[in-house]
Amino acid sequence: MSQLLQALFGRLPIGWLQLTHNRTRFAAALAGVAFANVLVFVQLGIMNSMATATLKPYSFFQADIMISAPDANSMTEGSNVARQWMYQAMADRDVVAGTGLFVASVSWQRADKALGLTTYGVDPTQPVFLSPEMAKPASTLQLPNSGILDRFTRGLPRDETAAIRPQSPLSFEANGITLTLYDTFAGGGGFGGDGFMMVSDQTFLLQFPARSSGAPDHILLQLAPGADPDVVAARLRDVVSDKSLRIRSYAKAADEDLRYQQTKRPTGIIFGFGVIIGVLVGIVIVYQVLSTDVADHLSEYATFKAMGYGQGFFLSIVFEEALVLGVLGFLPGFAVANLLLLAMASATTLPLAMTAGMAVTVFIGTVVACSLSGAIATRRLVAADPADLF
């Protein structure tokens, strides 16, 4: 390390020697940086998993444009959309297909507990609106009162879901009607429910008699090849009579949903704050360590000033210290955060994972934050007056 820094800065690694001279303080500083890193990693992990979970249902379907009610901030929220707007939209030359999408939560009462399944009602005669992975298991949905189940549903034993096949279906009762599960698909627990289920629109309406086939939750449209969804969506906003509707490209709908989850929902805001607090904790700890270190070495720095060393030299010492703290604090923080995220993922089945993007972001953020605190700490250097030395 000493040699590396010597090569990097082209001088004695004074920052390193200074930091390691006081072992206890050095260890405490590293622990502090590592702690801040863990804090940020865990919050980022949760935010990422929220993003994954939010975007997951969008991957079940294939569409170019999505029409939703003005208060439908996410897939599962808000009012219905009248099917007549779908027909109005389909008059557009670029719109080639349309379908209604129903969504509600179905409760599966099991011996030990109730599972909440976010259930989508789709038109099984229009598999083009389903993703390729979904289309195959969904072929069984034409059977009345049938469904396919998210095999990663939280609270279900994996061997039980693995046993669900067309030749060995599993039945359960929901809303007084027996549903039979013929197949499974890969979903994954989210924040809104324990898992997903896919049924036909007919089955959905049997489950929820209060809902009407004329008013699905969302309308999905597919466009002719080559048509620009944003352009067509803008055109449809003019054509469709109900001006309050949210008509936007499918990709934009997913983006808006995500932004809503991260910035408007309390959970998203809390985790966002967690990241900021982690960063602040890190900056404060590093600032504390570096400014104490500068204060402790004022007479040494004054001596160096008397010898002809300039401001740049002192900045580089503090920067060196910041770099050492950032890099050496990051490593244990990264290791602990990995273990913590693994433990949390297995406890919650949330898609919590360390990503390369997170690691790089946090590493760069750590070094930048450390340098920033270091830069603030150098203000104390002004007090080093070589005239006081004699």
Add this chain to the structure above:
Amino acid sequence: MAEDIPVDVSGLNHWFGRGEARKQALFNVNLKVAQGSLTVLVGPSGSGKTTLLTLAGCLRDVQEGSIRLLGQELKGAQSDLQKTLRRRLGFIFQAHNLHGSLTALQNVLMGLQVHGRADPELQAKAARHTLTLLGLGDRIHYLPDNLSGGQKQRVAVARALVGNPDVVFADEPTAALDRESGATVVQMLKRLGQVRGTTTVMVTHDNRILELADRIVTLEDGRIVNDTAP
């Protein structure tokens, strides 16, 4: 020609404090120090010796009068000029002011690295050589905490001299040294003056040094009252 008089003080006045507490420490001081000489400042406590040394050594801003150091006017000097000049000086303080996290060798290296990047091998060799001259050849990897007071002071001397300074400013450098190493240090300075033309301005009360001095300047209450060549 300015280099023949590396330190040229004229009409120097200096005050400390402000308002009511303002107090003059130096009164119309004039002093020309010849190159290669060993000049000793003596005088009672509070007479202004240290003040004069810090002003001439470019560590304190000149208020009134003029100091030409190595041909450069210090009054109103910018910090860049101060930095450049300081690199050509060697300071030996009363307190050793060594960096506690650096070994003896590393402390001495700091006196070389101020001049920029160079071959680390050569620098280490020069530093080791200077330490050996001062009798510390077997202590080069010691931290200051593990050195005696006199050894620390000798490391500080090595740090000041390793960069071959043009002028050495020293304030009671031998106070912390025993008889023998005090003599070593002064003889070294004296020889540097003869061989390399290094100029030394030193505050001291040590009689043995006074015998070696080329010139003794006595200050009293901020004024030069006596200036003799023994």
